[in-house]
Amino acid sequence: MEKRFNQSVFEELKSLLQDRVTSETNIRNEHGVGYSYHACTPPDCVVFPKNTQEIAEIVKICANHKTPIIPFGAGTSVEGHVLALEGGVCVDLSKMNHIIEINTDDMYVTVESGVTRNQIDEALEGSGFFFPIGPGVNATLGGMASTRASGTNAVRYGTMKDNVLTLTAVLPNGDVIHTGSKAKKSSAGYDLTRLLVGAEGTLGIITELTLKLHSYPEAIFAAVCSFPSVELAVNTVIKTIQKGIQMAKIELLDDQMMRAINLYSALNYAEKPTLFLEFGGSKVELEEQIRKVEEIAHEHKVIEFLWEKGEENRKKLWRARTDAAPAAVALREGGKLMSTDVCVPISKLAKCIVDTQVDIAETNILAPILGHVGDGNFHLTIVVDPNDANEIERAKALNERLVKRALDFGGTCTGEHGIGIGKLHFMQPEHGDALNMMRTIKRAIDPDNIMNPGKLLP
Amino acid sequence: MEKRFNQSVFEELKSLLQDRVTSETNIRNEHGVGYSYHACTPPDCVVFPKNTQEIAEIVKICANHKTPIIPFGAGTSVEGHVLALEGGVCVDLSKMNHIIEINTDDMYVTVESGVTRNQIDEALEGSGFFFPIGPGVNATLGGMASTRASGTNAVRYGTMKDNVLTLTAVLPNGDVIHTGSKAKKSSAGYDLTRLLVGAEGTLGIITELTLKLHSYPEAIFAAVCSFPSVELAVNTVIKTIQKGIQMAKIELLDDQMMRAINLYSALNYAEKPTLFLEFGGSKVELEEQIRKVEEIAHEHKVIEFLWEKGEENRKKLWRARTDAAPAAVALREGGKLMSTDVCVPISKLAKCIVDTQVDIAETNILAPILGHVGDGNFHLTIVVDPNDANEIERAKALNERLVKRALDFGGTCTGEHGIGIGKLHFMQPEHGDALNMMRTIKRAIDPDNIMNPGKLLP
Numbered sequence: 001m002e003k004r005f006n007q008s009v010f011e012e013l014k015s016l017l018q019d020r021v022t023s024e025t026n027i028r029n030e031h032g033v034g035y036s037y038h039a040c041t042p043p044d045c046v047v048f049p050k051n052t053q054e055i056a057e058i059v060k061i062c063a064n065h066k067t068p069i070i071p072f073g074a075g076t077s078v079e080g081h082v083l084a085l086e087g088g089v090c091v092d093l094s095k096m097n098h099i100i101e102i103n104t105d106d107m108y109v110t111v112e113s114g115v116t117r118n119q120i121d122e123a124l125e126g127s128g129f130f131f132p133i134g135p136g137v138n139a140t141l142g143g144m145a146s147t148r149a150s151g152t153n154a155v156r157y158g159t160m161k162d163n164v165l166t167l168t169a170v171l172p173n174g175d176v177i178h179t180g181s182k183a184k185k186s187s188a189g190y191d192l193t194r195l196l197v198g199a200e201g202t203l204g205i206i207t208e209l210t211l212k213l214h215s216y217p218e219a220i221f222a223a224v225c226s227f228p229s230v231e232l233a234v235n236t237v238i239k240t241i242q243k244g245i246q247m248a249k250i251e252l253l254d255d256q257m258m259r260a261i262n263l264y265s266a267l268n269y270a271e272k273p274t275l276f277l278e279f280g281g282s283k284v285e286l287e288e289q290i291r292k293v294e295e296i297a298h299e300h301k302v303i304e305f306l307w308e309k310g311e312e313n314r315k316k317l318w319r320a321r322t323d324a325a326p327a328a329v330a331l332r333e334g335g336k337l338m339s340t341d342v343c344v345p346i347s348k349l350a351k352c353i354v355d356t357q358v359d360i361a362e363t364n365i366l367a368p369i370l371g372h373v374g375d376g377n378f379h380l381t382i383v384v385d386p387n388d389a390n391e392i393e394r395a396k397a398l399n400e401r402l403v404k405r406a407l408d409f410g411g412t413c414t415g416e417h418g419i420g421i422g423k424l425h426f427m428q429p430e431h432g433d434a435l436n437m438m439r440t441i442k443r444a445i446d447p448d449n450i451m452n453p454g455k456l457l458p
Numbered sequence: 459m460e461k462r463f464n465q466s467v468f469e470e471l472k473s474l475l476q477d478r479v480t481s482e483t484n485i486r487n488e489h490g491v492g493y494s495y496h497a498c499t500p501p502d503c504v505v506f507p508k509n510t511q512e513i514a515e516i517v518k519i520c521a522n523h524k525t526p527i528i529p530f531g532a533g534t535s536v537e538g539h540v541l542a543l544e545g546g547v548c549v550d551l552s553k554m555n556h557i558i559e560i561n562t563d564d565m566y567v568t569v570e571s572g573v574t575r576n577q578i579d580e581a582l583e584g585s586g587f588f589f590p591i592g593p594g595v596n597a598t599l600g601g602m603a604s605t606r607a608s609g610t611n612a613v614r615y616g617t618m619k620d621n622v623l624t625l626t627a628v629l630p631n632g633d634v635i636h637t638g639s640k641a642k643k644s645s646a647g648y649d650l651t652r653l654l655v656g657a658e659g660t661l662g663i664i665t666e667l668t669l670k671l672h673s674y675p676e677a678i679f680a681a682v683c684s685f686p687s688v689e690l691a692v693n694t695v696i697k698t699i700q701k702g703i704q705m706a707k708i709e710l711l712d713d714q715m716m717r718a719i720n721l722y723s724a725l726n727y728a729e730k731p732t733l734f735l736e737f738g739g740s741k742v743e744l745e746e747q748i749r750k751v752e753e754i755a756h757e758h759k760v761i762e763f764l765w766e767k768g769e770e771n772r773k774k775l776w777r778a779r780t781d782a783a784p785a786a787v788a789l790r791e792g793g794k795l796m797s798t799d800v801c802v803p804i805s806k807l808a809k810c811i812v813d814t815q816v817d818i819a820e821t822n823i824l825a826p827i828l829g830h831v832g833d834g835n836f837h838l839t840i841v842v843d844p845n846d847a848n849e850i851e852r853a854k855a856l857n858e859r860l861v862k863r864a865l866d867f868g869g870t871c872t873g874e875h876g877i878g879i880g881k882l883h884f885m886q887p888e889h890g891d892a893l894n895m896m897r898t899i900k901r902a903i904d905p906d907n908i909m910n911p912g913k914l915l916p
Contacts, residue, residue: 105696105805128700148645159643161652162620177892183801184833185617186870187606187656188877188888189914190896194619194652198645215702238563242586244673244739281702284746343641347563375642412644419646430646434635437903438648444902445895456647 004067004450005044005087012061013047013089020048020095031072031082031090035137037338037384037392038080038421043070043090050095052168052176052207059205060174062089066448071201073143074116076135078339079420081147081200085454091205093142099123100208106182107213108165113142113206120211129213132157135416136322142206147418148198152249152321155241155374156280157214159416161197168208169196172446182210195441200418201452203445217280220248221290222308222317225297226272230254230357232300233273234350237373239296241346245289249278250374251321254357257328257368257381264327265320270304275373276321278314321370328368328381335366335383338392340399340422342406343377343415352409353378356402363398365391377415404429424458462525462908463502463545470519471505471547478506478553489530489540489548493595495796495842495850496538496879501528501548508553510626510634510665517663518632520547524906529659531601532574534593536797537878539605539658543912549663551600557581558666564640565671566623571600571664578669587671590615593874594780600664605876606656610707610779613699613832614738615672617874619655626666627654630904640668653899658876659910661903675738678706679748680766680775683755684730688712688815690758691731692808695831697754699804703747707736708832709779712815715786715826715839722785723778728762733831734779736772779828786826786839793824793841796850798857798880800864801835801873810867811836814860821856823849835873862887882916 013021022028023045032042049055062069068088075082084090093114100110104127109120118138120131132153133144143149145167150159157163166180179192196203227233230252237250253261258271279289290307297305308314320327329337344352353369360367360380371378380402384395403413403426413419413426427435435457442449442457471479480486481503490500507513520527526546533540542548551572558568562585567578576596578589590611591602601607603625608617615621624638637650654661685691688710695708711719716729735751737744748765755763766772778785787795802810811827818825818838829836838860842853861871861884871877871884885893893915900907900915 103803103805104700106803107700148643148649150643154643158620161649162616171895175891175894177895178890179892181801181868181870181888182803183835183864183869183873184804185606185608185612185801185835185873187872187874188870188881189656189885189893190661190899191606191619191649191652191656192892192895194649195899198647198649203648215700217702242562242565242673244675282743282746285740285743288740288742343639343643345561345564345640346642347561377641377643406641410639411641412639412646414645415641415643416645423646427647430639432636433633434637434650435647436633437629437635437650440902441648441653441899444898 006065009061009065009067009089010045013045013058016057017047017049022046031075031092032084034075034077034080034082036078036080036422037336038083041083041085043084044087046090046092048092048095052170055091055170055205055207056174056176058089058091059170059172062450063172063174063448066450068450068453070452071142071205073114073140074138076137076139077143077147077420078417079422081418081420081455083421093140096207102127104129108182108210109213110208110210111141112208114140116140128216130216131211132214133160133163136325141209141211145197145206145209146200148416150372150416152251152372154372155250156246156248161194163212164193164197164209165212166210167193167196167206169204169206171204172451200420200456202442202456203451218282219286220278220280220314221286222314223277223306224269224274224308224317225305226270226274226303228272228301228303230273230353231350233275234373236275236297236300238346240293241374243292245292247277247374248280249276251276252371252373252378253324254369257324257370260327260331260368261320261324264323264330267320272303276317324370325381329383332366332383334385336386338382338384338395339379340382340402341377341379341415341417342403342411342413343375344406344409344411346376348409348411349373349376352405355405359398359401363394365395365398367398375415376411419456421455427458464523467519467523467525467547468503471503471516474515475505475507475512480504489533489550490542492533492535492538492540494536494538494880495794496541499541499543501542502545504548504550506550506553510628513549513628513663513665514632514634516547516549517628517630520908521630521632521906524908526908526911528910529600529663531572531598532596534595534597535601535605535878536875537880539876539878539913541879551598554665560585562587566640566668567671568666568668569599570666572598574598586674588674589669590672591618591621594783599667599669603655603664603667604657604659608830608874610709610830612830613708614704614706619652621670622651622655622667623670624668625651625654625664627662627664629662630909658878658914660900660914661909676740677744678736678738678772679744680772681735681764682727682732682766682775683763684728684732684761686730686759686761688731688811689808691733692831694733694755694758696804698751699832701750703750705735705832706738707734709734710829710831710836711782712827715782715828718785718789718826719778719782722781722788725778730761734775782828783839787841790824790841792843794844796840796842796853797837798840798860799835799837799873799875800861800869800871801833802864802867802869804834806867806869807831807834810863813863817856817859821852823853823856825856833873834869877914879913885916
């Protein structure tokens, strides 16, 4: 790839930011890789702006020199979103970590884009409100918006696309724009908020966000239920959703994944296809929902149905779920995680998972499955020997077949991880001519292709 | 305005569609106006395509001649969306009225864009599922998507932006694209679905949609409660939402509007600021919610709290609500409706409404208020004498002040009606530099400005 960075970019940034720009190798290397198997590709320098205005100045400098800009939150993305493929300037948002306003009357919180999930949780502690979207790691809100993240609560509360009210962003020409309004809805013009959410930093840098808050339920119960087959587990979920029962979380773990978490978290669950469920609401509502879901589960031959009504057991359960990825990796000494996800219409989910399990067995790859099954979304936590090139190739081929299967079922190549560089080649098969429209938009807004080049659009 | 239509466009359309193209004056005039005070501006001809492929051919013919194209659903928009400002070809979608698939496992329905709200209701009758979004009229789904419509259920189920899974659209160059997937979520690329929803036909013509279905609640109760003041009514709503009580509908009618519906629907409600509420869920849930909401309402000095548990009374109540606009018009013989809406953060709603009531009184205009108050969205149903130019000017000035007030409160110039031509001049004050980004997108996708020119973007 052609490099588009030069000494005068560095000098101009230096005079703007003084010691908040660096080209130290260690720091560059830390910023050239996410939580993924993609090889580190460092930027030429890293800047640490403190506010939107500074970012606008940085972007103007880079735009003048056609220098690539790569936004960097917590570096937790899994598809290579932060790799500096053409070099350039990494904009580290860690100093943009202020919570600007918590408004409980209008139920929103406004944050700088470097604020993390855990920071929001801490700030809202005791307020009676919470922000529901959370990937399994302590990502930044800017990064979560940019990859259209979701996680375990999405089945009830939606994804980032549903929970961002307004954005402030710096466009490739240095313009600062404010999208949306703090009103709950609007029919005034193009939905730029939803265009920037999921754009992976290719149209601009998100610098502030206003996010919807939700009221904390009066009571929360969780349950663990194991089934004789994936089909029976998934059909339990379909029936439950059809009945209008609003679960907060519906997670599926396959037998392999149950083995992994039993070992890792010293648990003793049946190593069968298992649902982890969570319900939130008033006590009266929950008692009724429990009764209904148990009934549906028994219709689907549930083996065991364990309610976790106490807070401690519930937290233990979800900690085990959160630790699923490290648990999978721990199954194999020296193993490295290669995480992938797809999403299909829920009626196709059981078949998609079962076909994938057969494929995993035939390929002889370690790949426990877990999924946000209420959304039809599931993950393969592939664990490979990083020194075995042949195995890595087989794992990649497994991923290819997984995505092809999901697309054949009318699904998408990624439910929540994003495209980055890892899924670029699936954009054409998934979107067909709609991809041309995406390219037209990208070219119009970023004609010199300086915003996170090489990502999202093949 | 320059006309961009000529005889050869007509001939080419004729050879494609035979008798499904017309330039008859009556038909052109019927297609040159919506449900609004904007004067009829007819197209040069009207075409009646039967499928997406025909629309693509029509668009290619028009693109060749740079002829404007105006999509036309049921003609129920209120801000002049269907006026043929520069002449051209009106694409009437009434023959695109087929329901393609109802899928209850995956809870979606796929329709052609000329299918109406009532058609969907009829098709789903008895299925246990429903589609929640409904403006007060029998609009088409294509039109509703294009104006990002919502209505009384939006407080619980969201707006069109939240309920469209996939779209098929014909772009200005004649390309047919399919956006989104039938999976419930995706992180694969730019969200073209949300870009086309609310674009008012300025980026392309929506020809098919897949819409989310929701399960019909086990039980539905409604209530009518009158309050001494708008503030107390709104604060009841804020508190209820904060408590996480999920109401299906929360409508506010001011004293004037109550007078109108009492007269029109032969009812006998108190002519005070009033909430119409609807709850859906299981019987157990509803009994609990009733208790909580009554408690909150009494804390806010509710005058009367009438529960309507029976289906007949409930239907009567919502019919009265649906008839609010004609009821307002009926207050004045020969009066004509000039409908407008704004949306503000809910904490600002009471003040915004009260200030507006003062303004209405001072302006001496008949303008009952009703609103989807759970969303902070309200309507002025202004009723003017169409022959009194001075009064129309005063009404327009009232609308200007209303919008300015909403923007000052951090709101939007329209919550659900759209921009059309009626609210064009508010786009700059509302969006600032973000408007440039909208223009960049429009120019890139429709460089010859053939798609519904003159709408949405000033």
